Amino acid sequence: MFDRRLIEHFDWGFLAVILLIGSCGLVILYSAVSAGWQGSGLHYLFEKQMIWMGAGMVVILGILVIDFRELDKLNLVIYAVCVGLLVSIYFFGQSGGGSRRWLSLGFANIQPSELMKISLIISLASLYATTVSPEGLNFKNLLKPAVLCAIPVALIVNQPDLGTGLLLLLIAGSITLFVKVEKKVVLTLGAILVCIVPLVWFTGLKEYQKERILTFLDPGRDPLGTGYHIIQSKIAIGSGMITGKGFLQGTQNALSFLPEQHTDFILSVLAEEWGLAGCTVLLVLYFLLLLWGLNIAYNCRNMFGSILAFGITSMVFWQIFINIGMVMGLMPVVGVPLPLVSYGGSSVITNMVGFGILLNISMRKFSTA
Amino acid sequence: MYELNKNADRDWIKQRIMTATLCFLVVFILLFLRLVYLQLIKGEEFRRLSETNCVRLKSIKQSRGLIYDRNKKLLVDNRPAFDLVIVLEDAGPVPDTVSLLSSLIHEPYADLMDNIQKAGNTASYKPVTLKKDISRDQLAVVEAHKFDLPGIHIEIEPTRYYIYPKIASHLLGYLGQVNKKELESGQYPHVKSGDNIGRYGVEKSFEPFLQGRRGGRQVEVDVNGRVVKVLKTVAPVSGNDLYLTLDLSLQQVAEDMLTDKEGAVVAIDPSNGDVLVMASSPAFDQNDFIGGISTEKWRRLMDNPGHPMTNKAIQGEYPPASTYKTLTAIAALEEKAIDRHTTTFCPGYYVFGKRRYHCWSRYGHGKLSVEAAIAQSCDVFFYQAGEKVGVDALAQYARGCGLGRPTGIALAHERAGLIPTASWKRRRFQEAWQAGETLSISIGQGFNLTTPLQMAVFTAAIANGGTLYRPRIVKNIADSNGNVVKKIEPEITGGIPAGKETLDIVKKGLFDVVQGDRGTARGIRIKGIEIAGKTGTAQVFSRKTGEKFDNENLEKKFQDHAWFVCYAPAQNPVIAISVIIEHGEHGSSAAAPVAGAMVKKYLGLPKPKTKKKAPKEG
Numbered sequence: 001m002f003d004r005r006l007i008e009h010f011d012w013g014f015l016a017v018i019l020l021i022g023s024c025g026l027v028i029l030y031s032a033v034s035a036g037w038q039g040s041g042l043h044y045l046f047e048k049q050m051i052w053m054g055a056g057m058v059v060i061l062g063i064l065v066i067d068f069r070e071l072d073k074l075n076l077v078i079y080a081v082c083v084g085l086l087v088s089i090y091f092f093g094q095s096g097g098g099s100r101r102w103l104s105l106g107f108a109n110i111q112p113s114e115l116m117k118i119s120l121i122i123s124l125a126s127l128y129a130t131t132v133s134p135e136g137l138n139f140k141n142l143l144k145p146a147v148l149c150a151i152p153v154a155l156i157v158n159q160p161d162l163g164t165g166l167l168l169l170l171i172a173g174s175i176t177l178f179v180k181v182e183k184k185v186v187l188t189l190g191a192i193l194v195c196i197v198p199l200v201w202f203t204g205l206k207e208y209q210k211e212r213i214l215t216f217l218d219p220g221r222d223p224l225g226t227g228y229h230i231i232q233s234k235i236a237i238g239s240g241m242i243t244g245k246g247f248l249q250g251t252q253n254a255l256s257f258l259p260e261q262h263t264d265f266i267l268s269v270l271a272e273e274w275g276l277a278g279c280t281v282l283l284v285l286y287f288l289l290l291l292w293g294l295n296i297a298y299n300c301r302n303m304f305g306s307i308l309a310f311g312i313t314s315m316v317f318w319q320i321f322i323n324i325g326m327v328m329g330l331m332p333v334v335g336v337p338l339p340l341v342s343y344g345g346s347s348v349i350t351n352m353v354g355f356g357i358l359l360n361i362s363m364r365k366f367s368t369a
Numbered sequence: 370m371y372e373l374n375k376n377a378d379r380d381w382i383k384q385r386i387m388t389a390t391l392c393f394l395v396v397f398i399l400l401f402l403r404l405v406y407l408q409l410i411k412g413e414e415f416r417r418l419s420e421t422n423c424v425r426l427k428s429i430k431q432s433r434g435l436i437y438d439r440n441k442k443l444l445v446d447n448r449p450a451f452d453l454v455i456v457l458e459d460a461g462p463v464p465d466t467v468s469l470l471s472s473l474i475h476e477p478y479a480d481l482m483d484n485i486q487k488a489g490n491t492a493s494y495k496p497v498t499l500k501k502d503i504s505r506d507q508l509a510v511v512e513a514h515k516f517d518l519p520g521i522h523i524e525i526e527p528t529r530y531y532i533y534p535k536i537a538s539h540l541l542g543y544l545g546q547v548n549k550k551e552l553e554s555g556q557y558p559h560v561k562s563g564d565n566i567g568r569y570g571v572e573k574s575f576e577p578f579l580q581g582r583r584g585g586r587q588v589e590v591d592v593n594g595r596v597v598k599v600l601k602t603v604a605p606v607s608g609n610d611l612y613l614t615l616d617l618s619l620q621q622v623a624e625d626m627l628t629d630k631e632g633a634v635v636a637i638d639p640s641n642g643d644v645l646v647m648a649s650s651p652a653f654d655q656n657d658f659i660g661g662i663s664t665e666k667w668r669r670l671m672d673n674p675g676h677p678m679t680n681k682a683i684q685g686e687y688p689p690a691s692t693y694k695t696l697t698a699i700a701a702l703e704e705k706a707i708d709r710h711t712t713t714f715c716p717g718y719y720v721f722g723k724r725r726y727h728c729w730s731r732y733g734h735g736k737l738s739v740e741a742a743i744a745q746s747c748d749v750f751f752y753q754a755g756e757k758v759g760v761d762a763l764a765q766y767a768r769g770c771g772l773g774r775p776t777g778i779a780l781a782h783e784r785a786g787l788i789p790t791a792s793w794k795r796r797r798f799q800e801a802w803q804a805g806e807t808l809s810i811s812i813g814q815g816f817n818l819t820t821p822l823q824m825a826v827f828t829a830a831i832a833n834g835g836t837l838y839r840p841r842i843v844k845n846i847a848d849s850n851g852n853v854v855k856k857i858e859p860e861i862t863g864g865i866p867a868g869k870e871t872l873d874i875v876k877k878g879l880f881d882v883v884q885g886d887r888g889t890a891r892g893i894r895i896k897g898i899e900i901a902g903k904t905g906t907a908q909v910f911s912r913k914t915g916e917k918f919d920n921e922n923l924e925k926k927f928q929d930h931a932w933f934v935c936y937a938p939a940q941n942p943v944i945a946i947s948v949i950i951e952h953g954e955h956g957s958s959a960a961a962p963v964a965g966a967m968v969k970k971y972l973g974l975p976k977p978k979t980k981k982k983a984p985k986e987g
Contacts, residue, residue: 178389179385223601224426224428224584224585227587227601235415235419237408238407238408238411238414238416238419239418241408242408275408276405280401283397286397287397294389298382298386310385317393321400325400328400328404330400
């Protein structure tokens, strides 16, 4: 089944962009974890991240073997398995930081909510590929996708992991808008939302729940917690100025002023040490990655493939946007990692699965049917 | 798949992709502009801020809720303690600064450095405590040399202060530093390492209310770590205050009477279960636990044979002795084994099987009814009554009266006592119940065990006509402005399984114990106040029947425990008291006077109606 044509069509450029961003990520992570590290050799988090990256490459290879159109047929099975994993968290889940998100596999913990992102994208792409029309989707068309989203979002928000739940909604929303929705549907839904939000706010919420949402939207309300983190992160980023303080020279980083400097707040390490120049390079690389993804969606001659490619690209986009926006104080603080840069196995693997699918689509773009 | 015209299909896709590209571009430009703003326009300012690392968090400690007695008299307060802390980042060179400090405040250099070592690898801008609670003199010296001691700060910490040391120490409890396990348990979400939490007594039971929330400040500091600007402040939230049911002055009387004795006293308001007094002797000084008790003091507490760390009122399990005869009387009357007119002749002993069971009175009480048997505490009468009722029925009544199970007071470590049944003995010892053991049970000896609190609750229930209340120690919980956040209502947990007639008979017997001519506690009579009660003498050392001991010369630890339970005034009771004096010998001589003094204090002598305050006792 692996004919020569596939290898000829392999998208080396896209792989190069991925590897480039991954390498940048490792350099930044090295700096982020090395501050104050007194052990010998490489920091264990750095070593683990390298292993995850390697594992990610293997995952990409594995995904390339299967024709992406198989995913169309299997979409409901994959969806059911992922929802099953989310449900099983309630029984066998590992707690940490006040929520239950992980399942233990013995050698590693997996976060089913991460896999759910990919699975939801596949299911939506499969569904929309049959209902898409030049006029756009009507209410009836949106019913099934709404149910497909609601189940995993409810399960994830309940963990509680508000950030991932929101991300899922944003991705689903992007895909839906991408395949086009009738204008009157968009307007009606918008109007309903505008009516419901104040109603819920003034009658449905308790004082402490309002306070939590306000703090979420405006971290300045919590000057001893997230508000302080944002200030420190802004100081770190700003102090980098144009060229940065130099590799391993970040003082905010070294004095552990930064919260979660190797995961969610890793961009502030880059900004402090490499300045505006370094950040611009990363932004350009990310933009290139996204354009490449859109290009794959455009070139695919298969509706399912196009929507799937767009869905995965939007997933990467939202992570980048939310993470960088959050670190710079533009967005609420939610635990969304920066793709290929933040430390974390689940994030690396999920994104690699996404890239694998994109490469897969790119390779088989001329196949129709 | 939906069939689209091939060309239209391409155009459609192209248009969608272009829109998406545009959206991405706008967002990336936005992010880039934000970077430019932070790194170019505000860059200088942030660079300066980062070089001095000058935006820091300073925590402001909240004050813990206060504790008042029932008359709003303050029992537990907070006082300011001054802690000496160092911020290593600012204190360079650290050894020089610390050695100067050590010579100024006369504390060994090594001890101070030790504390820095212990703090380990914390971030260098976080304050490390060098010495807690320094004296006023040390404070003055440090303040005077402020500018020679960079990085050294004074932090004011509200610290617990028990105004009346040793008074009600078991009830109030004490604090201790939170440990790692507790922090990780997630039980104390707002507690940080180094904080104190309630470890015992009310301080522990009401921890969530007393705790409050810490506040803090975001501040800008100069090169020496001194605050130059306060950026933001979150005010701390004080803990809620507790208003206890305890009566301080009565508690003091009880503890005075317990001085140099081992034992416990509980007083309860029969109308609602309010705990007016809870004393256990010997007591401990709660102030010793603040900032960690010294090993030596702790060892002294642990080595004390009187077990000062045990709250004998709820943890002490004693044979109830003759105070239990009240229960046997209730059971016998209700089971119709006897009635008001049943009489028994007591020759000083009762022959059962092949054994003689002795009455405490060697010469016997002669012919007496149940009322007189209670008043004179005749063993023989109750041997026979108990024998007729049987062990299991007796146990059933005892449980109905709240014995053999915790009363449910809001204090940790309460014991249940023990009410034996035949099946219990089979389970416990794999032995059948002996009929003779029922006789021992009937007079409160043998296997049965009760706590002083249980006996107080039982006595209060007799006094109020049969209602068992959960002993209440906290009436109200209020915020620091005095607004009540929680009211704790009296709670009925059961009722004595007996009719009014039975209770009236028992009450008459108890009345005669003090007020009758031949009552065992007639010695504590107070002119003008009628008391009803029951004495008890619990054998610690099991004597062979008929064997005579010279009690005076018996080693103290083998001497009997003295019980006394009572309520007053007999007709319209407002207080029920239970007293146990370990190794006090006789209830009438060792325990009853304690209750007598308390009744006198609580009710005062008959007073003219115009005067509000009771005249003081000499």
